[in-house]
Amino acid sequence: MSFECTSYLIFELVLCNLSSLADACIDVTVLSYEWQEFPQRAIELLGGIHHVKSLTLWSNTLDVWNSLVRAFLPTFHNLTHLRIPWCWGLSDDSDQYTTEALMHFLQKLLNLEYLEIPGEFDPESEWSSIVPQCIKFCLKTVRILHLKGSDTELIWLKYFLGNTNVLERVTILCSESLQADSEKQKKINNEVQAIRKGLVSCVVEFL
Secondary structure (H helix, E strand, O other): OEEEEEEOOOOOOOOOOOOOOOEEEEEEOOOOOOOOHHHHHHHHHHHHHOOOOEEEEOHHHHHHHHHHOHHHOOOOOOOOEEEOOOOOOOOOOOOOEOHHHHHHHHOOOOOOOEEEEEOOEOOOOOOOOOOOHHHHHOOOEEEEEEEOOOHHHHHHHHHHHHOOOOOOEEEEEEOHHHHOOHHHHHHHHHHHHHHHHHOOOOEEEEO
């Protein structure tokens, strides 16, 4: 029912008969991009968990999969909840989150209803023209973590509010700096309310 993996995949993992898998947490890092055995082991891991319904995926894993095994990503038909945690202790200027990797992964999630992501995704990726099927027709809840209120983060909000037909709730967890800046919160809220006019039933909340 539940599977958690933190590994460099130094050893081969053989996952069999996991059709009942409900939730998984994957934190996989490659020791060297020249290590030839890693891609095959990563592919086998992906195949073993593709029935999962709820997945927590650390950003380094997302980046590794995108770099090494993107062409072999299976389709996750059962996955309805995806969480990409925000890493505590990161500096405010961290750009480790790769938007391109996320967008390519979302294209394999046909029935995703809940998405939780950090605000600090890489703004330089050419991702805005990609709209996965799940965002258009399935995604009901988006939760954005550690929002600082930058222009780049507002682009994220515009992206989700502008490309979905069924979005019901956007929850924004503010960073400490944004929590202390009431004027900035008000400005962001006004911009968000303007964006969501086409989605009158969508609730946008700041926490």
